[in-house]
Amino acid sequence: MESEANDARTRVLNLAERLFGERGYAAVTLRDIAGELGMRQASLYYHVPGGKEQLFVEVTERGLLRHQAGLEAAIAAGADLEARLKGAARWLLSQPPVNIGRMVHSDMPAIGKEHADRLIDVSFQCLLLPLARELMAAEARREISSQQPVLLAASFINIIEGLWSAGGGRPVPVTNEEMADELIRVLLDGMRPRPSKESGVE
Amino acid sequence: MESEANDARTRVLNLAERLFGERGYAAVTLRDIAGELGMRQASLYYHVPGGKEQLFVEVTERGLLRHQAGLEAAIAAGADLEARLKGAARWLLSQPPVNIGRMVHSDMPAIGKEHADRLIDVSFQCLLLPLARELMAAEARREISSQQPVLLAASFINIIEGLWSAGGGRPVPVTNEEMADELIRVLLDGMRPRPSKESGVE
DNA sequence: GTCTATAAAGGGATAGAC
């Protein structure tokens, strides 16, 4: 039972996932990974005989499957839609980033087509579907009116992961979690003031 | 007056901007660019003596300045906030993508610090500020209540540009422009049904 | 499991012919 094992291979995969997630496939070299682990580039081939591409595919798929579990758990734990979205956002922000836009347009073209096709498929199943299903369920419960649940799910992920670069690389005075909560409030109730709740404006 | 000149240098810059915008700095080689233009890699140095990095910095900055002009024009042309946001979205979707997240975390670390710092600065001035200013103006007009205009501006750009990869690389049955309109509607009025307008639900 | 050594290919950059 090496489920949470901190063996050498797991350390390789964890670091590779973080670096690939931050910089993308092309911008990370095997030397970068080995260097940060205090080993030589060639040593990585003992743990991942398939080399860079296998390493990328393996950690990407592993990360996506973990996201599926984390998102579904976060959604299941929430009492209402708002709590579920906040839980999903917290989960996403607790994990190494999965820049889906860069994956599709930059990373996928650099790897084998079969690998790319499967990763595209897994991203859809693991990231978009859990959120889209919750949005569809919420619509069935009349909590929201949503024409495009899959689109909204994709945008939700974009928004939350985009927080890592909101401010355009400048420091911001609030935490990602606070920003996520504010954005979820906007998504649910809109930027326009709601005249219903209290008495109106102010 | 070579303002819209289709000379060789402009073709180089235009293609470079598109490729860098799509795949990022590390994933684009000078041979890619030259190849699509039917020339040799070495020939690029006639037009851009500074090589790959100068080429990237130049087209990135040029694109950001064009975005500033386009965004400000689109915002100025709109009658109300909704029209202005839709105009800004149309503009963004009409241009080569500017993946700000990838730029910050992947492209910037690969180029010289002075270049990176300036590009960060220019992105803020050209992309975030025009939208953030409009959001602040709209707040002053009491059209919206927004605690974090810069954050909202960044998320707006993330959402719109994220449409290029919404669906996770799968084909979607609606255009980016239709999706943008729907998302702007959500940002303004929220996903929750508004009980004020007519009589309530349905 | 990790190392050294090295092959093979890719990519940025320069020199000089045309």
Next chain:
DNA sequence: GTCTATCCCTTTATAGAC
């Protein structure tokens, strides 16, 4: 303005020692 030729470095990957 574009070419060929070439240099040099980086990167992936393999072979084999320890």
